[in-house]
Structures are given as C-alpha cells and as structure tokens.
Amino acid sequence: MMDPLAATVSRDAMRRISSSLRLVAPALGVSTPSATRPLPFASPPPHCRQIRSGSSSSRRPYSSTSNAASAAAIQNSSSANGHHVDSEYVISMINGTVPASVASQQPPSPSPSPPLSSAPSSATSSASPSRQPASAAKSDGPEPSYSSVVTGYELYHHPHPFPLEYGGMLPEFHLAYETWGTLNAAKDNVILLTCGLSASSHAKSQPKNTRPGWWEKFIGPGRALDTDRFFVVCTNNLGGCYGSTGPSAIDPRNGIRYALRFPLLSVKDMVRAIFHLLDDLGIGKLHAVVGSSLGGMQSIAAAAMYPERVGRLVSISAAAVSHPMSIALRYAQRQVLMADPNFGEGDYYSGEFPWQGMKLAREIGTITYRSGPEWEQRFGRERNEQRPSLNADFVIESYLEHQGKKWCLQYDPNSMIIISKAMDLFTMEDRGVDGQPDLAKGMTPIQMPSLIMGVQSDILFPSWQQKQIADILREVGNQYVVYYELDALYGHDTFLIDVVNVGAAVKGHLEQSKDNEDLD
C-alpha cells in the first residue's frame, strides 16, 4: 500500500526529531535524571504560605500529588517508553482497524496503559500520555464521558460517489450508527440525535457496547429521549474516526489513508450522509432531530434541508452562523496542532503520533468548553503545591493538563481539523434577492415546532447566538418557537452534563401534545 522505504525514511526523520527534542526539551522544572541544571524555583518565604488559598468546603483539589511523587511518575513513564507514540497503533486503537503490521507486533511505544502522571508538568514534559485516565488523575467535578468507540455499532455503507458542497467528492462512505428503542410499524417514532465534534455514535450503553455513552442519562425509558416511545438513531459524523469514513480511513482508489487529502466537508454534507442512512433504514419522516453544539448546527441544517421529513427541531448551544470569535478559537486549536513537528502535513499515520499538538489543542478547547463560574467554584485559586513554580501548580492548570492527556490519544487529529473547519464554514445564510447573504431566507423552511436552548456561561456558542436563532425563526413566521436560556455553570459543556435542566426541556418539547401547539 505505502512505499515501505518512504515510510522508513519518514519514521527515521520522526525519531531524529524526537531524540533532538529529548536533548533540548526535558521536563521543564521537573527533576529527571538528565536535568542537571538548577531549576528556577526558590524556597518560599513565609508570605508565600500566606497567599495560599484556603480550601473552603465547596472547593475540592483536583489533584494533590507531591512534587516528589510527580517526578517519580514522570521518570517511570519516560524511562521505559520515552515519549514516542506510534501513530499506527494509536489510530488502530481509535477506530478499531488493526492493520496486519500492527496486529502482529507489540506497539513500539507507548505501552498500552502506562501510568498516567497527574503531575504538574510542562508542555515539554517527556511523559507520554495514556489512553486511559489513571485513577491517580481523578476528577472531582462532572465531566462528559466521551471515549473512543471501536465496536458495537452498525455500519451503513454508501457504495456510490458522494459529491460534496465545497467541490470534493468521496468515492463511497461508511457511517457508524447505533440505535435505542424500537422502531414502530409506521416508522414514525424516530428521533435523530446529531453529534458534536468529538462524539461517537455511542450516545448510550447498549448490549453490543455496555460502556456509558456521551448522553447516557438523557436516553432510556422515561428519560429525555424516551426509549419506551421513541426509536433513537445516532451516527458518528462523516469525517470522524469512530467507524465512519474520515481522514484516517483507507481511500479505496489508492489503498492509503486519506489523511488531509480528505476533501473539505460542510455541515450540510454530514446531514446529507445521515439522510442516506435514514433512506436505507426506510425511515421517512422523523419525529424530531435533536442536537447540541455541532449537532445543533446539523439539526438546524436538517430542518431547513428536509423540512418535510423533520417533525420537530431541538438545537442546543449551537449557531445559525459561525461567529468570528468561535472561528478564531478553533483556528488557534488547529494551528497549535499543526505546529507539532510530528504532524507533518497530516501524513503522520506511518510515523509518530502528534500527541503533544493534540494535547495542547484540547487544553485550549477545554477552556472554551467550560466556564468561569464553574471553575471559580470548583478550583478557585487552589494550588497543587505551596511553592510557586512554572509547572502546573494551580489546580486549574493540572486539570487542563489532565483533560489534554486524557483526550489526545482518543481522536484522530485530521478528523478534528476537517470537522472543526466545517464548523467554521457553517452558515444557514442563503443568497438573498440582492445577491447578499440572507439568513432569514436560509431559515425560512424551518416552520416545525422548534426548541432553541442556550447557556449564559457559554463562551464558545454564546447565548445571544441562541437568541438569534429563536428570533430569526420567529421573524420568518415560525409560530412554534420555544427559547430557554439556562443559568447553568458548565458553559458550553452544559448539554453533556446538566440532565436536570437540559433533559426536562427536551423531553417536554418532544412529548408536547400537538393540541397544545394548535394556535387556531
């Protein structure tokens, strides 16, 4: 498939970089055998102890490992494995496709689950990340349960060429999907659940995969998406890496992974792909399409693209048009990732995995996903160590480290790039009579009952953007628009966490009697 010599050269180049990196960039400020330079940490004077923040009962430290323990943990994980992380191994673990060259051997590095240091460590730390968060790095706050999903889904195969909005095409594609509940005879009890950037089809545990899904508590008998009433369908996004066709998939035309030769996608492309699956399942009209974040963009797009097939719309913490602030934040994430020397041009699959770029991108992402009010309550100015240092000495810093490490080997970087770019490009604007972008025109088809929900502490998809969706729907004549603005603490991630506030609103909207919406 690949030129073996080219692969070897490439890997050699990678090793050369890594060994250089080890030469010049050992863990900053963490004592390792090779770090003989005096460190920039001085003994704290009494006043330093004074400024240490008190731990009120509402604030729990995120981790409190000692400096000595941290150094030992880093030594443990770095001495045996270095910080080499083999891409082939990572990608095969992420999307469950284990090529022969990988299956026949132990991965050169890292060991599948080295002890994850919860230690304060800089970005230049030599500690390898782990695919599983170690118990030492436990979280005391609510966290979404995203994970890589390699099994337990169904696979839809679209064997025909699939032209794309921005001019590219896929010769064929797969979509991974899962379902919960029972499809009724009329096939009119279907809820399509659309997904965020990082999500898999695994929204809820089910017999083929019993691990908790990312909307575990929102789906089930009597829950927000009531599986006693509804048949819920969720797909892994086109462009993703959890079973659906994305950059890590093999291009059938040449037998090598697409990498960034994968064409640019639009959100509407993702929606069209899902409706091909629905066609294949014989599902005509949906009871509702429900989505949050990128999933909310998809739900809005689905409602406008297939108004006759969407009975109800639920959009949570999304946008009708991407805002320059969100574009800037996602651009920074992509830039940071692509600056990882292991990233290359995105053809890292045969070399080392750009885990450090992914880790940093996720750290930036985490800042945009959560909120100031939650962090104030949860972390305040709590410190891991009394002595100030350039390590992650504030608990909020080690929390970011942990989030970065936890995620960086769970997702394909090229999928992140392709899907995050699709979010930037998203707009429901259509060309108006004057040739200018016209949001009202693009939203006009959406006349079905619609629930729009936002969170005041969301900085990535601010609540004013949700209000904009509700306002424009009302402006174009939709008489069934419900708008809720939540004062939840979790920022953008609220939709993944706050089942009480979010779940009840969704359930009410989905199960509302038609009579109540009869305005005549």
Added chain:
Amino acid sequence: MMDPLAATVSRDAMRRISSSLRLVAPALGVSTPSATRPLPFASPPPHCRQIRSGSSSSRRPYSSTSNAASAAAIQNSSSANGHHVDSEYVISMINGTVPASVASQQPPSPSPSPPLSSAPSSATSSASPSRQPASAAKSDGPEPSYSSVVTGYELYHHPHPFPLEYGGMLPEFHLAYETWGTLNAAKDNVILLTCGLSASSHAKSQPKNTRPGWWEKFIGPGRALDTDRFFVVCTNNLGGCYGSTGPSAIDPRNGIRYALRFPLLSVKDMVRAIFHLLDDLGIGKLHAVVGSSLGGMQSIAAAAMYPERVGRLVSISAAAVSHPMSIALRYAQRQVLMADPNFGEGDYYSGEFPWQGMKLAREIGTITYRSGPEWEQRFGRERNEQRPSLNADFVIESYLEHQGKKWCLQYDPNSMIIISKAMDLFTMEDRGVDGQPDLAKGMTPIQMPSLIMGVQSDILFPSWQQKQIADILREVGNQYVVYYELDALYGHDTFLIDVVNVGAAVKGHLEQSKDNEDLD
C-alpha cells in the same frame, strides 16, 4: 562567558531539529517547490460562491492577497532564509544589547526585514516572521502601538541585592524609565503610570525617542495625563526585556543570561522595584498611580503597599485576585510557547529563536485581548479567498496570523513566561484572623480616591472583576470610589485604544477638585 563548545553543540542540535522540521513540515496547503503532494483543496462548486459573505460597507477585509501572491511571498522569504531565526540576533534587537559576537557579523538568518507575507499560512509555514509588519499586511482597525524599545530611556540601577516575595533574589537590577512633563519644586505632581505585560517604558513619544508610545494619545498637554500639570513616570516592568532586568539580562554572578534561572517574580516585587526608583528620584508622595491590566494590578498593589505615598488610584481592566479562567488562558499560552522545539528549557539564547511558539502564544493572546462584538463588526465572516481551505481563509484568521507574526520577534519569551506567571499568582488577599485568605483585609489600606473601570466586552479581565474591586473598596470603608463600566467594543484592549471613553474618565478623576471629594 559561555562554554563555546556547549554553545556549538546546542546550536547543532537546533539546526538538526530545524532541518527535520523542514523535511516533514512544509507550508501546509501553500504551494512551495518541495510540496509535490496533492493539496486538500477542491474546486468550489457554484454553491460555495453563494455562501461567500457579502462585504457590507462597515466591514473591510483585513487583507486580500491572492493565493498566488501569498505562495510567492512565502517562497521569497523561505528560499533564501529558511525559517531559521537566530536568538542572539533577535534578543539583541529587542533589548538593544548587541554582543560582540553578533555585532561583528551579519545575522545568519533571517535577513533583518524580509518581506512579511500577509499570506494565509498554517502554523507550520516555513515563512519567517519579520520584526516590522510589512505594508502588505496592513490593518484597517485600531491596534495598540506596542513595539520593542531599545533606546531613549533613562536607566535606574539598584546596586543592592533585591529579595523577592517568592524567595528568590536578584543581586542587583536595572529599571528603564521615561518621563514626560516637569517635576515641580514640591515634587508632588507625579503620576506613576504602571504597565501591562508587553509594554515598555515608552508610553509616549519624546525627544530621545520620537516613535509613538503605547499610550501616545493619553499623555500630553491637556490630555488624560496632562503634562502641563503632571510629571509622568513610566517604567519597563522588572522581568521585562526593554531595558529593565529580566531573563534576557546577564546575571552578574556568572556572566551568562539568566534565562529561566531568573527567579519567579510577584506583582508586588515589580511595584517595590519602581518605588526604589521613585526614592532615587526623590519623589515621596505620588499624585496618583494609574495602570491598566497588569498595570492595574500594580496600581492596586502600590496603593495598598504604600498608602501614604499614593494620592489617587486608577485601575482599569485589572483584578484584585486572578481568576482561574485567566490563569487557564495564560497557562495555555505558556504551554504552547514551551512546546516549541527551539524553546528548550528557556536557554534558546545561543540557538534558534522559538518564534513559532511565540507566534502561537500571541494568537491565543490576541483572542483574549479583543472582543466578539468588534470582530463581528470588523471581520464578520469575510473571507480572503472564495475557495475554502485549511489556510487562513477567513479574514479573522489572517488577522490572528498577522498579530502573531508582528509580535513574535518583539518580546523575549522568558520575559513573557515570568511576567505572565506573576499575573497568575497575583492576589490582594491577606491572611485573615482565621488564617484564611482575606481580600477585604488586603484591600483595607486603600482609602484614597479611587477610579475603577471595566469593559463589558473584556473576557480576560471581565467587568464583574472590576465591580468586585469597587465593591470591596466600598466595603472596607473607602468613600471615594468611582466605578465606570464601559460598553466599548475592544474588549481588554479598550484601555489602549479608546481614548474618548477611557481618557476622559481618567482626566476627570486626576483633576477632580479635592473640595468635591470632601464628604464632611
């Protein structure tokens, strides 16, 4: 001074990394001679042109160079110079200390002012940044005029050991400062202007340096800081790189640059250093201390540390206690910088300059300094190119690129790390009677007339933090607290730009008759 062999080895290691980087990381998606791989850009279908955002008269494109021109510009700057940027040269240009080894030769790379590409380019672009923004990359919006300042300042030398809050010490230090206006005979007309992270002493043009300063329009006859009335003093922060002692300075104890052996500083250390200068100038009581951002933290600290010497306090867009959200944002910036392979442990001075890490850090910084409302008006969804691509195709993206490139060779990375960490650690809390941090106690000395000002669109130092300062001052009995909340568009940067709103409030406060504040 340095071990020549060690320096050679280190530089060799750096070159090795760079050549590897060139091997694996050519400009992504920009055609260069070495990029033979098919690029992930497909021809746009008609619909792509439809979604192109219209240019309303209020939105001006930030740059509109064509793809071909961009590629050519990058080729120009990369073919001759590669992306090597020599640290010794950069640092000598930043802080005006040209060592013999540098002065005697042409810098190996880059040429002093290669053409700066305003081109869309990824973080992995091989284009070198330029110290001067090229005219091609012009800005159509208001921008602060920070620049490196290597001449025209006075130098205060503190020849004694200077112990620091977190336990370190400096054997001696220099502070660069500039003044405007005339010190009166009573020496009671002094305004101390304290500085933000990136600022130099050059707040205003003056005979020895006629370039505009960073508060050019706020200082002068009849202006907010009226030089017909007041003698204005501004210093480059301790820890900085524009003449004051910081990590790029030579440690007199061993003759080599401090780098990250420079001790951790606190904001209060910076303030104490400035008061040594004031002592040296024979200045007892200040008419006022005025500062914004980090400068605001310093002004608050000065008012509490030297209440008998501070007549009035002005704090704009600062904080009394750093918030975990701000800490997280600054941590991400430092992490991104330290992940640059050229950063090493901060001992890059004898090798290649970590410009890429600085550029990425500044891009993140720029997002936090500006605001959504301004970007919505200024950039909207304007595109550089009709065809979507992974380059900076939104104008907001090329704006970030430009800001990163403009700044990345103007500031010493280690100074950024040391000062940004001091901001994280900043708190006005003192230890209360129960041993817990007590903000009210720490703020109690501040009983002089105080102007506290915030900006509603500031995400780095949100307006609620300004309100917190005003509230706590009132709580501890200060009867002269003025609080203004501005609806300005420029976010945190408002204090650098909005002379109409910010300037008038400052002027009014500084020139308020004492009679008006006599509450008896």
